[in-house]
Structure formats: structure tokens, C-alpha cells
Amino acid sequence: MALLEVQDLEIAVRTKGKLLPVVQGVSFDVDDNETLGIVGESGCGKSLTALAIMGLLGGTTVRITGGNIRFDGMDLLTLSDGERRSIMGNRMAMIFQEPMTSLNPVYRIGDQIIENIRQHQKMTNAQARDRAVELLSLVRIPNPSERVDSFPHQMSGGQRQRVMIAMALSCDPKLLIADEPTTALDVTVQKEVLDLMADLQTRMGTAIVLISHDLGVISETCDKVAVMYRGRVVEAAATENLFAELAHPYTRGLLNSIPVVDSDVDWLEAIPGRVPTLEEELTGCAFHPRCALVTKLCATSVPQETEYKPGHSVRCHFSGKVAP
Amino acid sequence: MNTLIFFQTAFAGRRLATLGFLWLVMITVAALAAPLIAPFDPLEIDPVGRLAEPGWPNLFGTDHFGRDTFSRAVYGARMTVIIGTGSVAVALLAGGLIGMISAYFTRLGHFLMRCVDVLMAFPALLMALALITLLERSVFNTILVIGIVYATTTARILYGMTLKLRGEVFVDAAVCSGAGHFSILFRHILPNLVSPLLVQASFIFAFAQLQAAALDFLGLGLPPEVPSWGNMLSEERIYVTRAPWLLIYPGMLIVLSVFSMNLVGDALRDSIDPRFKDDIAGV
Numbered sequence: 001m002a003l004l005e006v007q008d009l010e011i012a013v014r015t016k017g018k019l020l021p022v023v024q025g026v027s028f029d030v031d032d033n034e035t036l037g038i039v040g041e042s043g044c045g046k047s048l049t050a051l052a053i054m055g056l057l058g059g060t061t062v063r064i065t066g067g068n069i070r071f072d073g074m075d076l077l078t079l080s081d082g083e084r085r086s087i088m089g090n091r092m093a094m095i096f097q098e099p100m101t102s103l104n105p106v107y108r109i110g111d112q113i114i115e116n117i118r119q120h121q122k123m124t125n126a127q128a129r130d131r132a133v134e135l136l137s138l139v140r141i142p143n144p145s146e147r148v149d150s151f152p153h154q155m156s157g158g159q160r161q162r163v164m165i166a167m168a169l170s171c172d173p174k175l176l177i178a179d180e181p182t183t184a185l186d187v188t189v190q191k192e193v194l195d196l197m198a199d200l201q202t203r204m205g206t207a208i209v210l211i212s213h214d215l216g217v218i219s220e221t222c223d224k225v226a227v228m229y230r231g232r233v234v235e236a237a238a239t240e241n242l243f244a245e246l247a248h249p250y251t252r253g254l255l256n257s258i259p260v261v262d263s264d265v266d267w268l269e270a271i272p273g274r275v276p277t278l279e280e281e282l283t284g285c286a287f288h289p290r291c292a293l294v295t296k297l298c299a300t301s302v303p304q305e306t307e308y309k310p311g312h313s314v315r316c317h318f319s320g321k322v323a324p
Numbered sequence: 325m326n327t328l329i330f331f332q333t334a335f336a337g338r339r340l341a342t343l344g345f346l347w348l349v350m351i352t353v354a355a356l357a358a359p360l361i362a363p364f365d366p367l368e369i370d371p372v373g374r375l376a377e378p379g380w381p382n383l384f385g386t387d388h389f390g391r392d393t394f395s396r397a398v399y400g401a402r403m404t405v406i407i408g409t410g411s412v413a414v415a416l417l418a419g420g421l422i423g424m425i426s427a428y429f430t431r432l433g434h435f436l437m438r439c440v441d442v443l444m445a446f447p448a449l450l451m452a453l454a455l456i457t458l459l460e461r462s463v464f465n466t467i468l469v470i471g472i473v474y475a476t477t478t479a480r481i482l483y484g485m486t487l488k489l490r491g492e493v494f495v496d497a498a499v500c501s502g503a504g505h506f507s508i509l510f511r512h513i514l515p516n517l518v519s520p521l522l523v524q525a526s527f528i529f530a531f532a533q534l535q536a537a538a539l540d541f542l543g544l545g546l547p548p549e550v551p552s553w554g555n556m557l558s559e560e561r562i563y564v565t566r567a568p569w570l571l572i573y574p575g576m577l578i579v580l581s582v583f584s585m586n587l588v589g590d591a592l593r594d595s596i597d598p599r600f601k602d603d604i605a606g607v
Contacts, residue, residue, distance in 0.1 A: 054499075054500050055499075056496055056499060056500070060430075081504075085502040085503070085504060086502065087502070088499070088500055088501065088502040089500055089502040089503075090502060093500065094497070094500045096493050096496065096497060097493075098493050101492055101493045101494060102493040102494050102496075102497045103494055103497075104494045104498070104512055104516070105494075105516065106515040106516055106518075107515070115501075115503075115511075116502075119501060119502050119503065120502060164497070167497075167501070
């Protein structure tokens, strides 16, 4: 049994009295010491999936309408508030997209880490403080014993993200969900943060769910990849299998739209159009209006998940075919 | 430390606001040290020296019972401070709680905020009058009534601010770290509301003075024997032609204090929200 199992997850948004599905039939699982990458354009439901796992979809407008999420054998969707609170921040933790706003501006960073530790572990304030300093040095914050008393506004974006990572790791979680942890950072800092996460993973055996729209980041850091498009997983495989043979036209499109520095092409390929909004009624494959391989079949029937190669599943009627 | 810097920047280059602040400090000192400053007992009656003109030893003259107006004014400062801080405490506590809880628990909030809307539909003085007729005249009840009146606006303001803060990522992050409702509301959201609360407090303090003076004047505020500026105005108003100083001094004190409090409030608000700056040039 895997550490995190998501099965047929369905999430819907209520707008103008209608329930519009935003995530449909998403399934994946993550083992200890494994990194799963979830990739896709904005608005594909990646973040919603993460928020659903962390139980942050408490509102009345967005809700989970089906499926189940099991963490370490527990059904996360039926846990009581108290049980859930004892897991969150303790055995599973999350790192957010915006490092600039994810720390409380009125508290010193040390106090925020200490609070998280003492929420879950019996420690005196002094012990928790020592642990906080240790965590800060672990995430390579220079001068941790002084920086522990800094306010968030006194730190740079990269440093704040590292503080968030330190906080997330404060109770040695078994699962870490990172929702675009590097999107708001520049490239060099991005690399540092990713290296740091990989390093911590080898040291502690944490399972990581890494959400990103950057295929480069995913290919470097993840063991397996799930590509999402408009609420569905359209292609999923181990990283090397996926990049060896891209089976879905959407994944190919994503990869082709990354500029290659040392190649001499004049024209960068892009996927035409944009992700259809929720209000747009779609029949058939959600990708068909933008797909180069589109046929009548695509517009009428939703492709089922098929096994393209062992361990490599695809949702496409023409998996593996390349546009002429 | 941070508060100190906040005050420093708030009053930098604002001479009037600084003067206002100093005036308020004086009032507070007078309130605290009233028995030391006042030369006479504010309740001591002297039938021979009725309606004496300002001079020595009665600096502000005497009233129709021969009581020393200066001593009564000094003790009145005490009432001003008590009514002001009391109303601020009631308004911020009640209004703050209602606003924050409404923003956090949205369903309950819809109900609570509609109740607040209904209360806000009444003019402040009218509502205060209606409430005070239900209660006995006492210092505590005056504070309670004024506090309730201004709790409504406080609730509205804090509702909006909490609603905004609730959507911040650090609140989500706190939920993710396993924090409960209580801890999120009071440990993560409340500290971010301190500066708007401070501004709100200063304005409520000023309005409470006016409201209390109005209630006193109508004979519905503090009990008549309590020396307060409003009561002094109310009791002596028939002597306006014979002994105008009996009205001028307490009136001036009320005006100066309310004006000072407003200046201080403006300065604090501008340092938090610079968009209002230079609304009233230089003030």
C-alpha cells in the first residue's frame, strides 16, 4: 500500500447555482521516498488537487464531490477536525506558491517555526527554539541563530521559501506537498530550493508531491509524472519512460513550447488557444479544440485511460501518434 | 519597540497632531492626579460664594452652588478618560469579536452582520437614547451604551479586514500546520489587525466624548452628582447670561479634547493608509 493514494478524485465549483466539475477522476499514488510531479497549464486543477489533499477546500463554493484520499491507510476525507489537525503540519506538510505571503508578517520567523513544532510535539520553548535554529541551518539560511529572530519582511523571497520548507519539515513529515514552490523565485534560487528538497528527501525519506508547470523542473526532480489537462490526468508514467516517449499530444505540446537555448530554430512551437474555461461546455476530449491530431471521434467521445506501455497510461484516442 | 517607531513616523512633521497628543497627555495626567491638582473638593458647596467670577482662588469661578469650577473640571477629566477608555474597550471587544467571528464563520456571519446593519440604521444618538432609557443612570451604563453604539461600526470594519486576511496564504499555511479555529483567529489574524484597531480606538474615544456630553446635557447620561464636563454644561445652562464662564470652560475642554483626539486619530490613520494623506492640508 502506498503512502498517499488518491482515487477517482472529483472536485466541483458552484457557480450561478450550477456545479461545474474542475477535477475529474484523478488517481495517483505516492510511496515513501518517491517524488511525484504533477504538471499542466494554469487552470488544470493541479493546485485544487493539492488543496484537496491538505483539506483546504472547506468553503461552500469549491467542494470534493467524489473519490477518496488515503494517507497512510487513513481516509482523509472522513477524518474529524481534531484528527486531521494532528496530522497536518506533523505527518504531512505543504509548501505554497507565494513565499512572499505565506509567512505571517507580524511574527518573527523563529516563533512561527516554534509554534508549528509545539503544536505537535511536547517540547519546551527553549528546545523548540534550538530545533528551529537547527532547521534553519538545515535549509542553509546563513547565520541561523540570528536569523531566527528576523521578521519575514527582512528576508528575500528565496530565504522565505526556505523558511517555509524548514517549517514544513519541522516535524519530519512523511509527505510533503509543494505547490509550485519555485515559480515565484528566479532561476538560480529555484535550483537551490529544488536541490535542497532533493537533498532533504534522500536524508529523511520523505515522499514529495511536486506541482509545477515547468517540465524542466519536473524532469530533473521527479520519479514519476502525471500530466493534467482541464481536471483530468491525461498522461502518467515514470519520468524516464514519459520523456523517452511522449504519448499524449498535450505533453508533446508542452515540451515543444520550451525554448532550447543552444538550438538554432527561428520559430518556437506553441499549443494554440488556451485552457477552456469552466463555463465552456465541452464534449469529447477536453483537448480536442487545440489538438493537431483532432478527428470527429475526439469531439464526440471522451478517451478512456489506456495503457500505452506497461506503467505508462494515456487518455487519448491516438496515443503515440505524431502530427504529420 | 515597533509601536514606538510607528508613533514616531505617525507624528513626524505634524505639529497640530503632536499638540493634540500633548493635550491628551495633560488630560490623562489631570485625570490620574485629580486630588493633587484640584485646589478644592469638587462637591463642596459654598452658598456665600455663588457664581463668583474667575479669579483667585477660584480660577474658573464658581457655580450656582458655590462649587469650584476648576476643581470640577479637573475631576471631569477623570470622567472623560473613564468614559473614553471604557467605551473604547466595550466597542472594540464586542465589535471586534462580532466582526472577526462573522468573517471567519461565514454562515453565522451573514446573520450577525445583518443584525449589525439593522443597528447601524439608527442614528447613533437616537440608539444611545433608546438604550439608556432601559437602564439606570450610572457611569457603567453610560459606558455600556456608548460602547454598544460604536461596536457596530467596529464590527463592520473588522469584518472587512478579517475577510481579506482570511484569504491570505499565511492563514492557509496555518491551517496546514494543524492550527485550530481559535488559534487561527486570535494568534494569526488578530495581531495583523492591531493598527486598524488602534485607529478605530482613537476615533471612538473622540466620538464617545461627544456622545457622553450630549447624553449628560439631555440629563440621561451620568448621574447629576458626578462632576463631568457634560453635566456641568447641562446644570449651568440657565446661567449663560449671568455667568458665561460656567459654560465656556467645560465647553472649551470638550471641544479641545475631541479635536485633539481626532487629530491624533487622523495622524495614526494616515500612517497606516497613506491614501488619505493631505486630505485636510497639513493637519
